[in-house]
Amino acid sequence: MSHSMVLASPAATTTRELAFWILAIIAVVAGLGMVLARRAVHCAVLLAVVMLSLAALYALQGAPFLAFVQVIVYTGAVLMLFLFVLMIVGISAADSIVETIRGQRLAAGVSGIGLLVLLSLVVGHAAIGPASPAKASFGSSNVTGIARLLFTTYVFPFEITSALLITAALGAMVLAHRERTSPKPTQRSLSRQRIAGDHPTPLPGPGTYARHNAVDMPALLPDGSPSELSVSEVLSGGGQMGSPGTTALSAGTSDQENAANAGDA
Amino acid sequence: MVSPAHFVALSVILFVIGGVGVLVRRNALVVFMCVELMLNAANLAFVAFARMHGTLDGQVIAFFVMVVAAAEVVVGLAILTSIFRARRSASVDDASLMKY
Numbered sequence: 214m215s216h217s218m219v220l221a222s223p224a225a226t227t228t229r230e231l232a233f234w235i236l237a238i239i240a241v242v243a244g245l246g247m248v249l250a251r252r253a254v255h256c257a258v259l260l261a262v263v264m265l266s267l268a269a270l271y272a273l274q275g276a277p278f279l280a281f282v283q284v285i286v287y288t289g290a291v292l293m294l295f296l297f298v299l300m301i302v303g304i305s306a307a308d309s310i311v312e313t314i315r316g317q318r319l320a321a322g323v324s325g326i327g328l329l330v331l332l333s334l335v336v337g338h339a340a341i342g343p344a345s346p347a348k349a350s351f352g353s354s355n356v357t358g359i360a361r362l363l364f365t366t367y368v369f370p371f372e373i374t375s376a377l378l379i380t381a382a383l384g385a386m387v388l389a390h391r392e393r394t395s396p397k398p399t400q401r402s403l404s405r406q407r408i409a410g411d412h413p414t415p416l417p418g419p420g421t422y423a424r425h426n427a428v429d430m431p432a433l434l435p436d437g438s439p440s441e442l443s444v445s446e447v448l449s450g451g452g453q454m455g456s457p458g459t460t461a462l463s464a465g466t467s468d469q470e471n472a473a474n475a476g477d478a
Numbered sequence: 479m480v481s482p483a484h485f486v487a488l489s490v491i492l493f494v495i496g497g498v499g500v501l502v503r504r505n506a507l508v509v510f511m512c513v514e515l516m517l518n519a520a521n522l523a524f525v526a527f528a529r530m531h532g533t534l535d536g537q538v539i540a541f542f543v544m545v546v547a548a549a550e551v552v553v554g555l556a557i558l559t560s561i562f563r564a565r566r567s568a569s570v571d572d573a574s575l576m577k578y
Contacts, residue, residue: 233480237488244492244515247508248499253568256508260515263492267518274485274529276537279521279544286544291514291551298555299507302568313504313571321501329494336490341483345532358534359541367538374545381549388556391563 232273240266253302257295264288275351278359303447417443429455485526492519504569506558510551517547 243262250256268283312318350358363371398406407413417440420426422433431454432443444454492515499512521540528536558568565572 230480233484237484240488241491241495244495247511247515248495248502253505253507256511260511263515264518267522270485270488270522271525273480274482274525276525276528276540279525279537279540282541282544283521286548287514287518291548294551294555295507295511298559301559302507302562318502321498324501325494325498328497329490332490332494333487336483336486341481341486342530343481344529348532350534351529351532355534355537359537362534362538363541366535367542370542374542377546377549381552385552385556388553388560 229273233270236266236269236273240270253299254296257292257299260295261288261292264292275347276355277352278356412442419443419445427455431455482526482530485529486523489519489522489526492516492522504571506561506568506570506573507555509570510554510558514547514551517543 240263243259243266247256247259247263250259264283264287268280268288271277271283272280417432418426419428419432420430421443423430423439429444429448431439431441431449434440439456441449441454448454496512496515496519499515500509503509503512521543524536524540524543526536528534528540561573562568
């Protein structure tokens with residue numbers, strides 16, 4: 214009951230208002246950024262921001278259980294799943310700028326504005342009343358209240374949900390499963406392949422003799438040229454290989470100058 | 479005082495942002511993320527209506543939406559990986575085998 218009393222006090226009301234506006238602005242800006250960001254990874258991170266701010270908004274609305282479920286299920290599980298698939302698909306996969314259907318972006322923007330106007334009119338005409346007086350079911354006894362509803366009124370949908378989850382898990386396994394078409398390579402065949410191939414020796418590590426040893430920095434060969442072999446194909450194929458040439462060297466000279474200046478001082 | 483109407487308005491804005499994202503983006507993963515944003519916006523409206531009516535039914539519905547969204551993501555991402563295996567691309571434009 215102490216929670217409901219806290220909700221009612223005027224200072225807490227101001228705090229709630231402030232929290233709502235801050236979280237709403239964060240959510241909308243991150244949502245817009247998600248639509249506009251070109252890289253899928255940035256979209257995923259911005260979606261995490263939106264989901265976390267929505268979790269805080271749930272807590273603000275007297276739904277602490279949903280707030281925690283939002284953080285654990287959405288930000289924890291669903292978004293991690295997105296990131297896993299992102300790693301499979303390619304982390305650097307960026308959308309192309311070119312439109313495949315002419316005028317599609319314009320049409321999407323216009324229909325988005327249309328939808329916004331339509332929904333705003335609907336919400337504006339609907340009689341959305343003020344929040345009901347604070348009750349214990351929106352505070353300390355929220356979990357027990359939801360559990361009571363879930364296991365009495367909504368027990369049948371709840372059971373259906375379990376069937377849905379099992380179906381989804383099985384479906385995902387069937388879809389992601391792949392039969393092995395060739396025999397599994399043995400250690401013998403792998404070493405034979407290596408000796409017969411171009412590189413019997415281990416490949417050069419990234420960053421050898423270069424300015425720094427980050428994984429995207431190719432190793433330098435004795436003549437100073439970068440070695441493509443030293444960088445993982447995931448990075449070099451995605452165009453993410455660092456260039457040891459101009460930037461690193463110029464940075465190096467400036468570093469040396471700085472060091473010289475520091476020595477003079 | 480922040481009323482449920484504020485929360486519903488915010489959910490409308492987020493829903494529209496997600497809808498525009500679904501229409502604009504080409505990467506199937508990002509399209510999925512935008513669908514998730516729309517589902518989250520709907521959840522926010524449910525929670526706001528639950529607060530307005532003073533009952534917990536809206537919160538239970540939002541909980542069910544979360545479960546269904548999780549199942550949808552699992553199956554959708556599995557489809558996406560199998561398409562990626564076949565086509566080496568995650569763009570929605572490249573999965574057009576049944577177009578004509």
